[in-house]
Each structure stands twice: as C-alpha cells, then as structure tokens.
Amino acid sequence: MLSFTLNGLRFKNPLILASGILDESGETMLKVIEHGAGGVVTKSIGRKPREGYENPVIYELPYGLLNAIGLANPGIENYGEEIKVAKKGGVPVIGSVFGSTVEGFVYLAKKMEEYGADAVELNLSCPHAKGYGMEVGTDIALVEEIVEGVKKEISIPVWAKITPNTENLVKIAKAVEGADALVLINTVKAMAIDIEAGMPVLSNKFGGLSGPCIKPIGVRAVYEVYREVEKPIIGVGGITYGRDAIEYLMAGATALQVGTAVYLRGIEVFSLIAKEMEEWMEKHGYAHFTELIGLAQVR
Ligand SMILES: Cc1cc2nc3c(=O)[nH]c(=O)nc-3n(C[C@H](O)[C@H](O)[C@H](O)COP(=O)(O)O)c2cc1C
Known part of the structure; x- marks a missing residue:
C-alpha cells in the first residue's frame, strides 16, 4: 500500500525525515529509521563547521515551532561517518547541503x-x-x-528544496526543473516578540515557522507547482497525522517529509502516520497511495 520507487530509489513508505530534525548524527537517523521512516534527509551540511546562533534558537508555539538555529552543522569534511552509520538502517539516506555558490554546492554534493x-x-x-x-x-x-552545475557533476539524484517566502514560487520551481525532484516547502519566515521584555524572542530576531500552522501554505505550494512542473514533488510542512499526508498527496505530492511532528508526537510518528494513511485508504477503497497523487487538482 505504501512502498514505491522514486528516482530509482526504493522506499518502504513515502514518509521521509525532513532536514534539521534528529538528523545531524548517524545514530539518531538510525533511531528514526527503526521507528518507521521510509527514508531520512540529513541536517543541512556546509563546507565548514558552524556553531549557529546564540540561544534562544527555538520557540514553541501552540500551533508550531519557530526556529533560527542558523545552520549549525559539523562541516562536510567531518560528515562521512554519519552517512555510513545512517546507511545501516537500509533505507535511502539523502544528504542535504547548503552553500552560496555553484562551486560550493558542487563540492558538497560530490562529497555526499x-x-x-x-x-x-x-x-x-x-x-x-x-x-x-x-x-x-x-x-x-x-x-x-x-541545479545544472550539481546535476552535471554527480550521478545520484538531486532534489531541490525551495522556499515559500516568495511571490515567484512557480518561476523558481521551473528554474530548478532540471533536478530529479522538488521539495516544498522549507519554513516560513516569521518572528515572535516577548512583550514583557519588549524584544524579539529569537536571538536572530527572525526565524522559520514550521508545524501544523504552515500546512495550508505547503499544500498550496505543492498544488500550484504540480500544475506547472513535470518533476515529482516531495511535500513537507505540517504533516502530523495521516490525513495531512493524504491532503499533500491529493495536492500533487509524490512523497512526503515529516519534521516538527517528531516533536509533537514523538519518534513513533512515522509508523503512526503510515498506519493512519493505510486505515484511511482501506476505508475509502484505495489500494495504493499513488492513486491519490494530484486527485484534488481542478483543471
Ligand atoms: C529545528 C528545525 C531545523 C531545521 N533545519 C533545516 C535544515 O538544516 N535544512 C533544511 O533544508 N530545512 C530545515 N528545516 C526545515 C524542515 O526540514 C521543514 O522543511 C520544515 O520544518 C517544514 O516541515 P515540518 O512542518 O514538518 O517541520 C528545519 C526545521 C526545524 C523545525
């Protein structure tokens, strides 16, 4: 009901751990895999080790999380072992990288x-x-x-994770269509103010909002891009229950990523969502989740 192949990679289910949550170390990724994730994306890794921002870097809200970790990471030269450990889990391991130039991204992608x-x-x-x-x-x-630079230099699939913080979403999606899949969305730029202190809560002032409150933004982004781009879309943003996963699939996602829900429901969230999806599909007469992809698209 839930296994599938994407870019030649076999997944036991479409629920992949999103970048930045329990995925800086190989050991924690293994734990997530043991709890039912169909695949894992690593924390975004850059060229040099980065400490990230001063605390506070995370602020919990009743409807999601606001974070400005600042891309803290151990640096690519120190990351080989973590991939090796995560690979023991037997599911696809996707290396997330960040840079500021074509050359920077190519270097990191080749290392991954x-x-x-x-x-x-x-x-x-x-x-x-x-x-x-x-x-x-x-x-x-x-x-x-x-995307073109990286595609030329490596032979494993390339996924492009794009931002919802733009009015040019579809233009950006088309610009990265050379990738093997598009991942949408990353967090939504946001802030919170501590009214007693009279100052922003996060040390960086601005952060990224994630969790249930951004699901409608993610669903809209997937829906819009699905109509314009031929490549598979991986939907992410607020997927917490089986019904959220179904909603993203109906908007046009081929696979899904789960981040903040790991905080909200615990590490078992992957097997819980998988079970809820199966129950929903059984009840509604679907044999495989791929039947749901793009179902809600109104032409
Ligand atoms: C604490 C935290 C750290 C994150 N770090 C990264 C990161 O390093 N790279 C990245 O591409 N996305 C990062 N994200 C964004 C998530 O991968 C995801 O796109 C976003 O949180 C929306 O999904 P969610 O609502 O399921 O969390 C981070 C999110 C959170 C909450």
Missing part, C-alpha cells in the same frame, strides 16, 4: 555522493541564514545554475 548518500537535497530555502538558503534560493538565475 562519495560518502554513499543515495541522493542529494539542495537547501535553497532556509529563511534565516545570511548569505545562504532563501537568499540564494530566490535568485532565479542562480538556482538554475546551481
């Missing part, structure tokens, strides 16, 4: 391939890291060059 990653996800969308992520990801000419 060398380490044994099954695919590379290009982070073109983090909303709170100066000089990276969304700042790169809203430059339409640059994202096209990055």
Whole structure:
C-alpha cells in the first residue's frame, strides 16, 4: 500500500525525515529509521563547521515551532561517518547541503555522493541564514545554475528544496526543473516578540515557522507547482497525522517529509502516520497511495 520507487530509489513508505530534525548524527537517523521512516534527509551540511546562533534558537508555539538555529552543522569534511552509520538502517539516506555558490554546492554534493548518500537535497530555502538558503534560493538565475552545475557533476539524484517566502514560487520551481525532484516547502519566515521584555524572542530576531500552522501554505505550494512542473514533488510542512499526508498527496505530492511532528508526537510518528494513511485508504477503497497523487487538482 505504501512502498514505491522514486528516482530509482526504493522506499518502504513515502514518509521521509525532513532536514534539521534528529538528523545531524548517524545514530539518531538510525533511531528514526527503526521507528518507521521510509527514508531520512540529513541536517543541512556546509563546507565548514558552524556553531549557529546564540540561544534562544527555538520557540514553541501552540500551533508550531519557530526556529533560527542558523545552520549549525559539523562541516562536510567531518560528515562521512554519519552517512555510513545512517546507511545501516537500509533505507535511502539523502544528504542535504547548503552553500552560496555553484562551486560550493558542487563540492558538497560530490562529497555526499562519495560518502554513499543515495541522493542529494539542495537547501535553497532556509529563511534565516545570511548569505545562504532563501537568499540564494530566490535568485532565479542562480538556482538554475546551481541545479545544472550539481546535476552535471554527480550521478545520484538531486532534489531541490525551495522556499515559500516568495511571490515567484512557480518561476523558481521551473528554474530548478532540471533536478530529479522538488521539495516544498522549507519554513516560513516569521518572528515572535516577548512583550514583557519588549524584544524579539529569537536571538536572530527572525526565524522559520514550521508545524501544523504552515500546512495550508505547503499544500498550496505543492498544488500550484504540480500544475506547472513535470518533476515529482516531495511535500513537507505540517504533516502530523495521516490525513495531512493524504491532503499533500491529493495536492500533487509524490512523497512526503515529516519534521516538527517528531516533536509533537514523538519518534513513533512515522509508523503512526503510515498506519493512519493505510486505515484511511482501506476505508475509502484505495489500494495504493499513488492513486491519490494530484486527485484534488481542478483543471
Ligand atoms: C529545528 C528545525 C531545523 C531545521 N533545519 C533545516 C535544515 O538544516 N535544512 C533544511 O533544508 N530545512 C530545515 N528545516 C526545515 C524542515 O526540514 C521543514 O522543511 C520544515 O520544518 C517544514 O516541515 P515540518 O512542518 O514538518 O517541520 C528545519 C526545521 C526545524 C523545525
């Protein structure tokens, strides 16, 4: 009911761990795999080790999470072992990378391939890291060059993760159509203010909003891009229950990623969502989840 192949990679279910949640170390990725994830995406890794921002970097809201971790990561040269450990889980391991130039992305992607990653996800969308992520990801000419540059240099699949923080979503999606799949969405740029202190809560002031409150934005993004782009879309943003997964599939997603729900429902969330999806499909007479892809598209 839930197994499928994407870009030649076999997944036991379409529920993949999203970048940035329990995925900096190989050991925690293995734990997530043991709890039913169909695949895992690593934390976004850059060229050099980065400490990220000062605390507070995460703020819990009743409807989601606001974070500005600042792309803290151990650096690509120290990351080979983590991929090796995660690969023991027997599901696809996707190496997420961030950079600011074509050459930077190519270097990182080649390293991920060398380490044994099954695919590379290009982070073109983090909303709170100066000089990276969304700042790169809203430059339409640059994202096209990055994807083309990386595609030429590696033979594993390339996924492009794009930002919802733009009115040019479809233009950006078309610019990265050379990728093997598109991942949408990253977090939504946002902020919170501590009214007693009279100052922003996060040390970085701005952060990325994730969780249930961004699901309608993610669903809309997937729906819009599905109509314009031929490549498979991986939907992410607020998927917490089986019914959220079904909604993304109906909008046009081929696979899904789950992040904040790991905080909300625990590490078992992957097997819980898989079970809820199966129950829903059985009740509604669907034999396989792929029958749902794009079902809600109104032409
Ligand atoms: C604490 C935290 C750290 C994140 N770090 C990354 C990251 O390093 N790279 C990236 O591409 N996305 C990162 N994200 C974004 C998630 O991968 C995902 O796109 C977003 O949170 C929406 O999905 P969700 O609502 O299921 O969490 C992070 C999200 C959170 C909450």
